[in-house]
Amino acid sequence: ExxxxxxxxxxxxxxxxxxxxxxxxxxxxxxxxxxxxxxxxxxEQKRATEALRESEEDLSITLHSIGDAVIATDADGRVVRMNPVAEKLTGWPLTEATGKPLAEVFHIVNARTRELVPDPLARALTTGEVVAMGNDTALIARDGAQRQIADSAAPICDAQGRIRGAVLVFHDVTAEHETRTALRERVKELTCLQRIRDGLQANLSVEQLCQHTVEQLVQGMGYPESAASVIALGDQRFTSGRSAEGLAHGIHADIEVAEGARGRLSVFYVEDKPVYLPEEQRLVDAVAKILGHWLDRLRAENKVRDLEMQMEFILGATKTGLDIIDGEFNVRFIDPEWQKVYGDHVGRKCYEYFMGRSGPCPGCGAVKALKDKTIIITEKTLVKENSRPVQVTTMPFQND
CATH class of the missing domain: 2.10.70 (Complement Module; domain 1)
Incomplete structure (x- = not known):
């Protein structure tokens, strides 16, 4: 048993x-x-696992590419993720911080009064709202070093609106006391990228995905109420709603595929604003790169489907039997018409399947074709077809 x-x-x-x-x-x-x-x-299980792996990989790349420090926690406020910037500012490596309460890793005080500052992430988890701290917040690192920071926390919710954790974004403003408001922008950036990735997994058409992207991208900019996003893809143009006609000053990134530039992603501000932040350019670059990879994958999938259709057509039209055999004599594919005569081929050897033998045929064309890497033509007698003589052409090939 x-x-x-x-x-x-x-x-x-x-x-x-x-x-x-x-x-x-x-x-x-x-x-x-x-x-x-x-x-x-x-x-479907394999596809779901691969989609999850890609999502995890994308998230890891995103966290490592962001210039600000990022800490993510679970619903209990315990650390689950940190990017290298957060490790440097707090003095805690991720391997040691994982599972610890945020307050133990992220120790903050009022820079003027030295009083403890309430944990912004705990408040975000409780209220379900974005929480931004004042300019007088100081971070006490593990080694005692103090840095003045600006920070912001936001809840992470699932599709049903349930809080599953929170994300804390902060950066060192010791050298530049005037905060660049990049705190909330980083939270917006993460949300923007996640929503765009959600669109990638929603089986949208190219047109639908481009429209979804421009609408989500403006939400990740510093001043979304004044931003206009545009995707130019071939002779198609997708806009976020606000007109960008006549606007010359903006940030841009090429949408590149395997063959080169396919289009362009641009963001403009329709009203006067300070100079564009480097973080905003990185966001546009990241989104353009994501789009390029998606278009490449879509093109590859379409090519595979076309090849499959061509193969099915050829096999349906040909009068010549076709089979595929691997180097161990296993029958990996059989022409549907032959399968009607010889039956199920799964798990069977070619010499047993076609010839009724217990071992490889003398002068096997497959052996010689694989050894010499050339086309071999032999004659065989098919026992199961009234000993019908046939000419067998064996062609070696190597898959990718």
Missing amino acids: GSHLFEWTHRRLDGKDFPASVLLTRMELDGQVQLQATVRDIT
Whole structure:
């Protein structure tokens, strides 16, 4: 008795592979030991896992590219993420800070009175609102060093509006006491990037995603009420709502794909404002890069679909049998018409499947083709087809 669970790649009758989990159970029936196999298609599970991995990777890249310090906590206010800037300012490496209450890692006082300052993140978790601190906040690092900072905290909510954690963004303003208001902007930036990534996973068309992006991007700028975002993609133009006609001064980033520049992403302020912040340019650069990667992936997916359709058409139209065999003589694909004659090919060797043999055929064309890396033509007699003689052309190939 017992069972064994493992993952395997199966192939459907149409020749397409799919990932599956296989549960083998040993049982005794009528005095005979038998194996029962339970196969479950885990394609969607694999896709979900990959999507989660990509999302985690994107978030990690985003955190490492932001110039401000970022600390994220769970709903109990315990540290779960820190970027390198936060590690430097607090003196706590992520490996040691993880799981600790934020107050232990992020120790702040009033720079004038030296009194403890209430934890802004705890307030954000309680109220569900963005909390910004005053200009007199000082951070006491682990080694006792003091830096005047500006900081802001915001709750992280799920699709149902439930608070799942919070994010704290802060930066050193010791050398420049006038805060650049980049605190709330960083929170907006994270929210903006996350919402744009949500659009990437929503199976939108190119037009829908571009419109979604320009509308979300302005929310990540320093002055969203005065910002206008534009995507120029080929002969198409998408705007966030405000007109950017006649505006020359802005920040821009090319939307690049494998073949080169595909379009341009721009942000303008329709009213006078101070010089654009470096953080705003980084945000525009990051969004343009995300769009370029998405367009590349979309093009690749469309190309794969086109090739699959072409292959299905060719196999349906040809009168010549086609099969694919790997280096271990396993039949990996069989022409649908041949499968009608020879049956299910999964887990079978070519010499057994076609010839009824227990080992490789003498003078096997597949062996010679793989060894010499050339096309080999041989003649065989198909026993299952009334010993019909056929010409077999074996062509080696290597997949990516």
